[in-house]
Amino acid sequence: MKTQRDTAPDVLRGFALLGILVVNIQFMGLNSDQGARGEWTQGFANGAATLLIAALFTGKFYLLFSFLFGYSSSYVIRNDRANRPRWIKRCIVLIVFGALHFTFLWHGDIIFLYGLFGLLLTFFFFRAEKTLKIWFRIIFSTSTIFIVLIGALTFISEFLLEEDLGTSTVSTLDEILQGGTFLESIPARLEVWLLSISAGIFLQGGLAFAAFLLGVRLARSSFLSSPLDKAANLKLMKKGLFLGLPIQIIAAVILLRNEQAAEPSESIYLISLFVSFVTAPLLSMFYVGLIRKLVEERPRLVLWMKPAGKMSLTIYISQSVITSLIFGPWGLGLFQDLQTWQVFILAFGIWLLLSYFAAQWLKRFEQGPLEKLVSSLTRNR
Known part of the structure; x- marks a missing residue:
């Protein structure tokens, strides 16, 4: 007997796919390891796009996606220890998919890390509520403190010790994306992935796993299921909007003004980015509350995002396929031919x-093609 599938998680996941693409596309189409920086922020249109990306998207949607990953694990585990092998198989499949993804399509892949962290999440499924709360606080606090310390050290290094923290030179992948072949892009893409994986784990790893744990905990109370507690949801939205948005706007303005300066500071860029990441959960909370409210009260405005969320793995990979064909020289060859505001709209x-x-x-099939494949590879025999 099939259980009724909750609507809000799918709508939220479909919405999160937009935010993830908006952030990723600047690295896909402008600069493979720097994104929209320096020359790509100059002018009103590029500056406006950079500001919107930094204030509303960067760091917010991967947390939303991570929360949903932890929340959706309940649909696999179903509070039954016998389902843990299925979850483990699912994570292994995601690791394989992620490795293929970052090798052939997109060096900023998150599926690989989700698979690895998903294996670690296995140890938390049947822990007590108090245990999950404690570990959430430990991981979130430790990650935040670590990020703050690194930000302080970069500031000290640049302004007190007067060390040059200049940005990296043009990557090999950038050169290949301007006129190389698809096969030549593979080792170059792996090189960028290896260089960026440590930064990704540092900036996103701890916070993402904390979001996993929060998702697991809130799934127990069916947080995203109907009926909606309107008072609690309104409180969540107000807290996320009135605390989170001003901080994000200030950090984004500082980042943009620094990038548009004649001599931008690398430490100011990093500190503004770190502030954005550490406080991103506040705005992510607002997004969750807003979508939940619309699902309950104005479903026609958001239910069209449900299909994308229901087949999010297929859509996520498809985003990379399409952008590869748009920007790669094996396709339209538009890498570094568009402006920041143009790739923003393109997303x-x-x-x-x-x-x-x-x-x-x-309308024709019950699952997306990749979801069907994952299901067939991981279902209990």
């Missing part, structure tokens, strides 16, 4: 196109 177009594709696909 919305790709997301809407794939959302429409998901809706049409699910």
Whole structure:
């Protein structure tokens, strides 16, 4: 007997796919390891796009996606220890998918890390509520303190010790994306991935795993299921909006003004980025509350995002396939030919196109193609 699938998680996941693409596309189309920095922030249109990306998207949607990953684990485990082997198999499959993804398509892949962290999450499924709360606080606090310390050290190094923290030179992958072949891009992409994986774990790893734990804990109380506690949800939205948004805007303005300066400071860039990441959960909370409110009270405004969320793995990989064909020289060859504001708008177009594709696909099939494959590889025999 099939259980009723909750609507809010799928809508939230479909919405999160937009934010993830908006952040990723600047690294896909402008600069493979720096994104929208320096020359890509100059001018009103590019500056406005950079500001919006930094204030509203960077660091917020990967947390939302991470929360949903932990929350959705309950649909696999179903409070039954016998389902842990299925979860482990699922994580191993994600690791394989992620390795293929960052090798052939996108060096900023998150599936690989989700698979690894998902294996670690296995040890927390049947822990007491108090234990989950304690570990959430430990991991979140430790990650935050570590990020703050690194930010302080970069400031000291640049302004007190007067060390040059200049940005890296043009990567090999950038050169290949301007005129190389697909096969040549593979080792270059792996090189960028290896260099960026440590930074990704440092900035996102601890906070993402904390979001996993929060998702596991809130799934026990069916947090995203109906009916909605309107008073509690409104409180969540107000806290996220009135505390989170001003901090994000201030950090984004500092980042933008620094990037547009004649001699930008690397430490100021990093500190503004770190502040954005550490306080991102506040705005992510607002997004969760807003989508939940709309699902309950104005479903027609958001239910069209549900199909994309229901087949999020397929859509996530499809985003990389499409952007590879748009920016790679084996496709349209538009790498570094578009401006920041143009790739910002392009991200919305790709997301809407794939959302429409998901809706049409699910009219004929119960699952997305990659979801079907994962299901067939991991279901209990």
